[in-house]
Amino acid sequence: MKFKRFLAALPGRVCLILVAAIVFIFFSNDFGLVDIQKTAIVLAVGIDRTEEEFTLTAQIAVPKGSDRTTGGTSSVEIEGRGETVPDCISDIYAKTGWVPKLVFCNLVLLGESTTADDVFSCLDFFLRNEYIPNSCQLAACEGSAGELLSSQSAIDDTSALALSKLFSDAAKKSGCVMTTTLRQFSTGYYGVSGSGYMPYVRAQTQENSQGTETASGNSGSAQSSPGDGPTEQKIYSAEETAIFSAGKLAAILPKEQTFAFSLLEENVYTGTFSADGITYVVLKNNGSVELDVSDSPTATLSLDLRVQLYGSRDASMPGEIARSILTPEQEAKASRIIEDYLGGLWETCIRSGCDLLELKTKLYRSSMTDYSQWKDSILTSAAVRIAADVKSVS
Amino acid sequence: MKLGSRQILFFLAAVAPVGKLILLPPQLAAASGNDLLYPVFPQILVQTALVFCVLLLSRRERTVYDLLKDGIGSTGAKIGMILISVFLLYAAFMPLIEQKLLVQSIFYDTIPSYIVFTPFFLLSVYLCSRPLAYTGRIWDILAPLFLFGMAGILLFSVGEADYGALLPFGAQGWSGFTDGTMRACAWFFDAVLLLPFVGRFGYKKGLAWKGALCYLGGGALLLVFLATFYGVFSDIAIIQVFAFAKMSHFFAGLTVLGRIDYLFIFALAFVMVFYAALPLHGAVQMIHDAFHAGKSFSALLSTGINLMMLTIIYMFNFDADSIVSAISGTLFWIMPAIGAAVIMLLLAFCGRSRREV
Numbered sequence: 001m002k003f004k005r006f007l008a009a010l011p012g013r014v015c016l017i018l019v020a021a022i023v024f025i026f027f028s029n030d031f032g033l034v035d036i037q038k039t040a041i042v043l044a045v046g047i048d049r050t051e052e053e054f055t056l057t058a059q060i061a062v063p064k065g066s067d068r069t070t071g072g073t074s075s076v077e078i079e080g081r082g083e084t085v086p087d088c089i090s091d092i093y094a095k096t097g098w099v100p101k102l103v104f105c106n107l108v109l110l111g112e113s114t115t116a117d118d119v120f121s122c123l124d125f126f127l128r129n130e131y132i133p134n135s136c137q138l139a140a141c142e143g144s145a146g147e148l149l150s151s152q153s154a155i156d157d158t159s160a161l162a163l164s165k166l167f168s169d170a171a172k173k174s175g176c177v178m179t180t181t182l183r184q185f186s187t188g189y190y191g192v193s194g195s196g197y198m199p200y201v202r203a204q205t206q207e208n209s210q211g212t213e214t215a216s217g218n219s220g221s222a223q224s225s226p227g228d229g230p231t232e233q234k235i236y237s238a239e240e241t242a243i244f245s246a247g248k249l250a251a252i253l254p255k256e257q258t259f260a261f262s263l264l265e266e267n268v269y270t271g272t273f274s275a276d277g278i279t280y281v282v283l284k285n286n287g288s289v290e291l292d293v294s295d296s297p298t299a300t301l302s303l304d305l306r307v308q309l310y311g312s313r314d315a316s317m318p319g320e321i322a323r324s325i326l327t328p329e330q331e332a333k334a335s336r337i338i339e340d341y342l343g344g345l346w347e348t349c350i351r352s353g354c355d356l357l358e359l360k361t362k363l364y365r366s367s368m369t370d371y372s373q374w375k376d377s378i379l380t381s382a383a384v385r386i387a388a389d390v391k392s393v394s
Numbered sequence: 395m396k397l398g399s400r401q402i403l404f405f406l407a408a409v410a411p412v413g414k415l416i417l418l419p420p421q422l423a424a425a426s427g428n429d430l431l432y433p434v435f436p437q438i439l440v441q442t443a444l445v446f447c448v449l450l451l452s453r454r455e456r457t458v459y460d461l462l463k464d465g466i467g468s469t470g471a472k473i474g475m476i477l478i479s480v481f482l483l484y485a486a487f488m489p490l491i492e493q494k495l496l497v498q499s500i501f502y503d504t505i506p507s508y509i510v511f512t513p514f515f516l517l518s519v520y521l522c523s524r525p526l527a528y529t530g531r532i533w534d535i536l537a538p539l540f541l542f543g544m545a546g547i548l549l550f551s552v553g554e555a556d557y558g559a560l561l562p563f564g565a566q567g568w569s570g571f572t573d574g575t576m577r578a579c580a581w582f583f584d585a586v587l588l589l590p591f592v593g594r595f596g597y598k599k600g601l602a603w604k605g606a607l608c609y610l611g612g613g614a615l616l617l618v619f620l621a622t623f624y625g626v627f628s629d630i631a632i633i634q635v636f637a638f639a640k641m642s643h644f645f646a647g648l649t650v651l652g653r654i655d656y657l658f659i660f661a662l663a664f665v666m667v668f669y670a671a672l673p674l675h676g677a678v679q680m681i682h683d684a685f686h687a688g689k690s691f692s693a694l695l696s697t698g699i700n701l702m703m704l705t706i707i708y709m710f711n712f713d714a715d716s717i718v719s720a721i722s723g724t725l726f727w728i729m730p731a732i733g734a735a736v737i738m739l740l741l742a743f744c745g746r747s748r749r750e751v
Contacts, residue, residue: 019520127633130499135643169646183627183644190629365561 040098043075044107044160046145047085047122049114054122056080056088057146058100059160075158077150085125102132107160107167108182109201110138111145118247120189126182134183137167140242140249141201154206154233166238167199175262175271175282176255178241185244192364192375193355194246197253197261199238206233243354250352257348260341263287263303264357275337277313278330282306283393291362293370297382299359301342305390307334326392338388346384355379397595399604401530402588404537406445407608410584411616412540412665415638416492418581419623421722423631426574427566428559430624430631431617433574437582438613444585444734445609447741448592449602457593459683461744475684478589479677481732483699485583486673488721490707491714493670496663500639511707515700518671522696526679527594532668540665544615546658548622550642555625579729580722583673584609586733589740590676590683638662674699 046057059075078098080091089100108126110119126132141148153162165171167179180198188196239255253261262268264287272281284306292298309324326334349356359378364371374381422430454461458478462471494511619638626641627634634640642648642655678696685691710717721728 015520019517127630130636133643134640169649181644183630186630187628365558368562368565 040078040092040096040100042100042102042105043158044109044149044163045102045105046109046111046141046149047114048111048144048146049117049122053081053083054085054088054114055146056082056085056092057149058089058092059149059158060098060100061104061158075160077146079146085122102126102129105132105136107137107139107163109145109149109163110140110198111148112141112143114145115140115242115244115249119244120247123182123186127186132182134186135181137164138180138182138185138198139163139167139201139238140198142203148201148203148234148236151203151234152232154235159234159236163201163236163238166201166236171238172262172267173269173271175259175268175273177238178253178258178261178265178267188358189244189247191358191361192371193358193360195250195355195358196244196247197241197356198244200240200242200252201236201238202240203234203236206235243349243352243356245352245354250354251348253345253348256341257345260338260345261356263305263338264289264301264342264345272310273334273337273341275333278309279311280307280326280334280390281310283308289357289359289362291359291366291378291382293363293367293374297359297374297378298385299346299357299382300385300387301346301357302386303338303342303388303390305334305338305388306393307390308393325394326390331390331392334390335388338390339386342386342388343384346386350379353379395525395527397527397530397591399595399598399601401533402449402591402595402601403604403608404533405588406584406605407612408537408540409533409665409669410587410609411544411612411619412662413489413492413584413669414581414616415619415662416496416636416666417488417718418578419620419637420632420635421577421718422574422620423624423627423634425577426570428561428624428628429564429566429570430574431560431620432571433578434613434617434620436575437578438610438616440730440734441582441584442606442609442613444737445588446602446606447737448585448588449597449605451737451741451744452592452595452601453597455593455597457683458589458680458740460593461740465744472684475680478586478736479680481586481736482590482673482677482680483703484728485586486670486677486703487717488580489666489670489673490703491717493666494707495714496636496639496666500636500663512704514667514670515704517667518674519696519700521668521671522675522678522700523693525692526590526675529591529672529675530595536665536668539661543658543661543665544619546655547638547642547662548618550645550648550655550658551622551626553646554641554644555622556628557621557625559625559628560621576726577722579726580718583729583733585737587672587676589737590679674703 040058040060042058043061044059046059048055048057057077057079059077062074062076078092078096080088080095082088082091089102092098092100108123110122114122123138126136127134149159151159153159155165156162166177171177172179177199178197180196185196185198188194239258241253241258241261243250243253259268259271259273262271263282263285266285266287268282268285270281270283271285272279274280282305284304286304288300288302290300290302292300307326309326309330346357348354355361355378359382360371360375363374363378419430422433426433451458451461456464459471459475462474465471466474493514497511497514623634623637623641624631626644627637631637639659642658645655648655674696678692678699681695682692687695
C-alpha cells in the first residue's frame, strides 16, 4: 500500500526535484560558464588619447601554472586602438581572439593626454556597460597610461596589483592617497559642483634595480619579446591628487594638500604629519566644510584632530616616550601647520576654478534662492575661515 | 486547503515590496530626481486602502467567483473572472520583463538573449499548475528570505549613502511629482494580486487592519531602500537599472570578506522569481475557478498561458524599453483605474450577502 502511494507521488516529486535543480543551476550561472581559454580577464585598463583616436591598454591576467616557485598572477598588456573606447576593446578582440571580460577590471588609469580633455569622453563607456563594476578605482598618471601599465613593478609581478596596493583602505586611512571609484567620480561630475578627484600616479625607477628578464615569465608585455634583457623596475607613488573640473584636469594637489583634503573628508586614522623634526600621528579626525551666505558667502574649513607624538628627530628620555603627549607649543605649531595645508588647498581650488569642496552642492541643498544668486560666483566671491584645532591625546 | 492569515500578512509586508526594486528606482529618479520618494507615498497609501478593501471582501470567506455569481449570475461571473485574468496577465508584463532583463544582464552576459530566460517559464508552469493555497507555504519561506536580503543590502549600502542628496525638498517641482506618480502606477497592483486569494484564507477579526498595516510596513521599507539608492548613486541614479544588485558593491569590508553581498542579492532575486510568477498563477486560478475544471485543466491552462507569455516576451525581445515606456507612460492609468474599479465594484456589489444588505 505504502509502495503504491510512493509510486503515485513519484512523478510529482521527480518533477519538483528537476525544477529545483534547474532553478539552482540557472541562478548560479552554470548555464553561462565562461570558456577561460577564450576569455581575457582584464585586471586594469590604461587609456591614452590623441586628436584622432583612443589607445586602450588592457592588462590581462595569465594563469601561471601550479608550480609553487612561480605562483602568483602574471599578465600581458595588449593595446587596442579606435575612435571610441569600445572600438579599442573590439580591436583587442580582433587582434587576439580573446573576449575581454571587464567584470574583474578594478582600475582605470588615465594618461596625461586623456586628462587634458573631458575624461567622460572615455569613461562614459564604463558607466554604460553593465559588466564593469562602478566600484572600480580611477587614477590619473604622469605620461602614458599604457606605458605605466606595461612597466615592471618592483613589488609585484603585475603593475595593476602593485597599484592596487597604493589604493588600499589602509593607504586611504593614512591620508597619503585620496582614492575614488567610478561611482564617486561620476556623481561628482554629473552633480551640481561638476568636480572630482583621483590619485595621481608617478613611476620612479628603482635605484640599483637589477630587473628581471621578461622571458622568466613574470610580467610579460605584448610589446616585448622573450630575451629582451633586463627591464627597469618601477616604484609607484600616488601621494598627489589630480582634481577635475567639468571632467578636465584642473590642478594637481601636492601631498600636503592631499593630506589636508583627506582630513577634511574624515578619512584619516593613524595617518602622520611632521613639523620641526617631530612627527605626529592622527588618532581622531573630525573635519567639515560649512558655507554661510547670510551676509556674504563665507566658507569655514574646520578640523578637530586628536594626535599623539609619533617620533622625533632628537633623542628623547624614556619618560617622554612613555607619555607621548604634546606640549601646548607643539599643539599650536601643529595647528598652524595643518592650517597652512588647508590654506594651500583652498588657494589651489580657487585658482583652478575647481569646486572640490562642493560649495555649490552645499548651496543647492540648503536654499534654491541662494543657489540661483551665488552659483556662478561662489568660488571667486567666497571668503574663507580656517580653523584647525590640534589637541594631544591625554 | 486554506492559507493562514499569517501568510497573507507575510506577503503584504515582505513579498510585495520586492517587485519594486528593479526598474522602479531609476524610473523614479528619471522622472522626479531627488524627489523620488514623494510619488511613492500616494501609491502606497492607495494600495493600502485597496488592500484593506480586498481583505474586507474576504470576510465572507467565498471566492471572487462565488461573490460575482451571487451578484451578477453565473455567466456574468465567468465573464468577470476572464476579464480579471486578462488584467492580471497585463500586470504580469512588468515583473516578467524585469526578470528577463535581470537574468540577461546580471546573471548571463555571454548567452544569446533568446534562450536565457526560458527556464523561468518551466518553473512558472509548475507553480501555476498547483493550487493557489500552496503559495502560502512558499511565502513562509520567502518572507524571511526577503528580510534577510533586504537587511543585508541596506546594511552594506548605508555607509556609502549620502542622504543629503535627497535635498532640497521639492526641487523638481509639481511636474516632477506628477510625472513620478504616473510612472510608479505600473508597479503598484498588489491589492489586485490578492483577489485570487479571496475566500482561500480564514478571515480573523481585525485582519483587514493588520493587512493594511503590514503593507504600510513593507512600503516604509521600500522608501528606505529608495532613499538609500538615491543616496548611493545620486546624480547617476537614473542609469542604475539593477540597483539592488549594485548598491552593496561599495561596502569597504567586501575587500576583506569577499563578495558575500551575493548572498543577499541571490536571496532577493529568488523572492523576485516567485513574485513574477504570481500574477500568472492568479490568472490561471481565476479561470480555473470560473470553469470548475479538474487538475489536468489547471496544468493545461498553466502551460498555455505560460507559452503565450513566453511568445509575447520573445516577440518583443529587443523592445523591452518600449514596453516599459508604454506601460509606465501612456498606459499608466490602466493599473490604478481598472485595479481600483474592480475592487471597489466587488466590494460595493458583492461584499455583503443579500441578508446583510
